[in-house]
Amino acid sequence: MTVAVTGASGQLGRLVADQLLATLDPAEVVLLTRDPAKLAVHTERGATVRAADFDRPEALVDCLAGVERMLLISTDAVGTRVEGHRAAIQAAAKAGVRHVVYTSIPEPSADNPSVVVPDHAATEELLRDSGLAWTILRNNLYADMQLPTIEQAAASGRLFTNTGDGAAAYVTRADCAAVAAGVLTGEGHEGQTYDVTGPAAVSASDLAALAATQAGRPVEVVRLDDEAYAAGLVAGGLPEAWAPMLVSFGASIRLGKLARVTDVVETIGGRTPTPLSALLRQDG
Numbered sequence: 151m152t153v154a155v156t157g158a159s160g161q162l163g164r165l166v167a168d169q170l171l172a173t174l175d176p177a178e179v180v181l182l183t184r185d186p187a188k189l190a191v192h193t194e195r196g197a198t199v200r201a202a203d204f205d206r207p208e209a210l211v212d213c214l215a216g217v218e219r220m221l222l223i224s225t226d227a228v229g230t231r232v233e234g235h236r237a238a239i240q241a242a243a244k245a246g247v248r249h250v251v252y253t254s255i256p257e258p259s260a261d262n263p264s265v266v267v268p269d270h271a272a273t274e275e276l277l278r279d280s281g282l283a284w285t286i287l288r289n290n291l292y293a294d295m296q297l298p299t300i301e302q303a304a305a306s307g308r309l310f311t312n313t314g315d316g317a318a319a320y321v322t323r324a325d326c327a328a329v330a331a332g333v334l335t336g337e338g339h340e341g342q343t344y345d346v347t348g349p350a351a352v353s354a355s356d357l358a359a360l361a362a363t364q365a366g367r368p369v370e371v372v373r374l375d376d377e378a379y380a381a382g383l384v385a386g387g388l389p390e391a392w393a394p395m396l397v398s399f400g401a402s403i404r405l406g407k408l409a410r411v412t413d414v415v416e417t418i419g420g421r422t423p424t425p426l427s428a429l430l431r432q433d434g
């Protein structure tokens with residue numbers, strides 16, 4: 151069975167590629183990326199690496215020749231990526247791909263303020279209406295991306311947040327990759343939507359406790375409203391265009407949209423979900 155991964159040179163894509171190469175015959179692994187040179191090592195390991203760009207849909211069908219299952223990794227073009235995702239799904243259908251797996255987010259519903267919701271909701275709908283077999287992986291926020299917040303709080307003694315008393319079941323990219331590989335190589339996942347989460351819902355107080363352990367001194371949680379949090383992020387050096395996204399993630403956590411914990415990493419990914427504390431130990 152031949153399996154393809156789009157966006158294979160991205161951080162998640164590489165982790166999925168490694169897992170597939172560890173379990174499948176490399177001749178069954180097709181890695182699609184805008185820049186095949188970045189995956190030269192994977193070519194040496196026996197994978198087929200092909201150039202594919204969702205913004206150049208004319209070439210996509212040929213890239214998917216012989217592929218039975220495809221992981222469609224959502225692109226980083228937030229706000230403008232639905233057309234690319236549509237092109238990838240249409241190309242998959244034309245090329246005879248049977249099953250498409252898509253990386254989404256938990257609760258992509260109208261009452262979730264996360265700015266990435268509209269793209270994911272639209273792509274999920276396209277996939278469900280495509281006539282293809284599908285699986286949706288609703289990956290929680292990456293635990294890996296919380297490390298700078300924890301390190302900053304450890305350094306300053308204060309953790310600024312707009313998450314209120316909310317919590318998120320942060321999940322590592324590696325655990326997300328294990329689940330994606332489990333679905334791509336396993337059976338019984340067609341028509342399923344999975345929340346892919348870490349082992350626990352983690353609040354700002356929990357993050358501050360981790361920072362305090364790291365720093366060896368107390369770390370205070372400073373709870374701000376969305377406006378003050380955005381202003382603080384920009385004053386701290388974050389590019390202004392990025393602030394609304396981070397603020398919206400915090401608001402989403404505050405409303406409980408990311409708190410659900412599942413056992414999907416264990417049951418489908420075949421591994422114990424990684425707690426944030428373990429990432430910090432690796433980092434330090």
Ligand SMILES: NC(=O)c1ccc[n+]([C@@H]2O[C@H](COP(=O)([O-])OP(=O)(O)OC[C@H]3O[C@@H](n4cnc5c(N)ncnc54)[C@H](OP(=O)(O)O)[C@@H]3O)[C@@H](O)[C@H]2O)c1
Nearest residue numbers: 157158159160161162183184203204224225226290291292
């Ligand atoms: N759960 C979370 O906390 C979280 C956080 C950030 C992002 N995400 C989402 O998860 C995805 C994977 O995360 P990541 O950490 O691996 O992100 P990343 O390292 O920034 O990778 C970006 C991905 O987008 C792909 N891409 C961009 N433009 C493309 C195009 N025109 N056609 C095809 N592919 C395109 C890239 O593929 P190539 O460069 O190989 O072509 C790459 O796989 C992100 O793209 C984003 O949608 C989730």
